[in-house]
Amino acid sequence: MAESYRRSRWSNGLFVVPYLSVFLTLLVFPLGWGIWLSLNKVDLFGGERFIGLKNYARVLSDPIFGQAVKNTVIFVGVSVPTLVVLGLFLALALNKTTKGSSFLRGVFFASSILSVTIVTLIWRIVFIPNDGLMALIFEYFGWQPIGFLSTTGWSLFSVGVATVWWCIGLPMMLFLAALQQIPKDLYEAAALDNTSRWRVLTRITLPSIKSTIMLVAIIQVVMQFQLFGQAQLMTNGGPAGSSRPIVMYIYEIGFLRWDIGMGAAASQILFLIILCAAMLQYWVSTRKEETDA
């Protein structure tokens, strides 16, 4: 009967058992096990010896890790503002119901659905010296050719270009969704007053989507901190480590050098960084609900 349906029962919990068992074995346990591994010296045959925080000390004093952190921070610092500003611009330009706008929205979002291997394959072919699309364009204008993927100053930049190309769809879509939610009467008042477009943008539009701008920025920070595939496939971190991000460092230590304890320690450090950003995201999104309501 109706009351019994609402009553608390152990048997109702059976519905969550399948998911929870997967959740515990494949997420919670490995999380704890990863922390344990980071406190041990692990040899390849599965033996562990507790060494406390030594792995963390090794990671933090490794100059290659320092370089990877520096690369990642620069990458995040440049790619995230680019994605936010470009995404906002596209959303403002394409916030219309015309066929042309809807086609362009489709174009800008389409790249997001490709896998990192396809994206990097495309961009590597674009950047090949002599024969790539970029080389042809440079030749056409008579510019000095650049080794986009093989020059220290350019490798991380080229990875960033491919990343922005790949990721621009989501910020644009989130901004479009936010623009749709701005109350129309705000604009009606502005139209009656004959306010200039620039004032409408800075006084009405941007303040109304402030929380979305924050949210998009934080989502992108979390995502771009996890940069891996683009760098690994396009430049393999080179030349001279100039485009090696943190995740690639973890991959190399954990899965190429098989120093599992040290790799686990590096991944916990990254987790801590991402967790801080994610907490910020949660905090902003809950505050957003309050202000929206």
Add this chain to the structure above:
Amino acid sequence: MKALNYSPEHLTSNRRLFWIAAFLGLIMMAPVAWIIGLSLKDNAELLKGTEAVFSFPYTLENYANILKSSSVFGWFMNSVIVAVGQTFGVLLLSSLAGYAFARLEFPFRKTLFIIVLFGLAVPEQAVIIARHQMFNWFDLHNTHIGLILPNLSSAFGVFLMTQFFRAIPKEIDEAAMLDNTSTFRIFWKVLLPLTLPAQATLGIFTFLQAWNDYWWPLISATKSDMYTLTIGIASSQTNFAQSEGLGFLGAQAIFASLPVVLVYIFFQRHIVTAVSGGAVK
């Protein structure tokens, strides 16, 4: 005098911005057009210079070669098995859990839900090394199951399905309860059919993620006959440009993205909801 136009569209957007966006759109499409062009050219001709892209003749030979190459087809099948398996797994687990979290009462319901939400904040990097060891213990590397399992633990689906079940009016299951229907039957026969749009959204999202997954298949599938298409394409990139020719590589890129592009064209609306909905809600 011009009529006043109060539409927000008019005030936030204008023709000049649109044309700048259109220009950026061209830049966006240029690399893809370039790859499509290369994929339609004879490899020997490209070796002499890639300017050949801009002139006839074109050929479908590179695509024919992909279909002949047994490894690419095998990778494709692996990707299909893994992506479909993961999609069904996620839908099943998330629907069951989402229903219970949204509609039923049981001990520790709230606590468990909060713990699951914390799972949303755990990135793959934090668990991947330990997972790799665990799958070693059970000999699960280089198997389809081993490729499917890890992402079933993603909390995103449970979160999304809980939201969807909450949105269904309570009167519907209350009416079913009066007929003394069992809890499972209410879930299966009454509520689940109502969540079909949500299932489509979550399903497409999971499929795309599984299809494009990179890091886990990279370390778990180490034998080339167990590669997914994503990993297979990556492996043939390492001997870039020398062996098979740019045309063939381009054709591989186009071929490998066909399934997701088709999914995108047919289900664009669902994809946009899934991708932006999860972040905004």
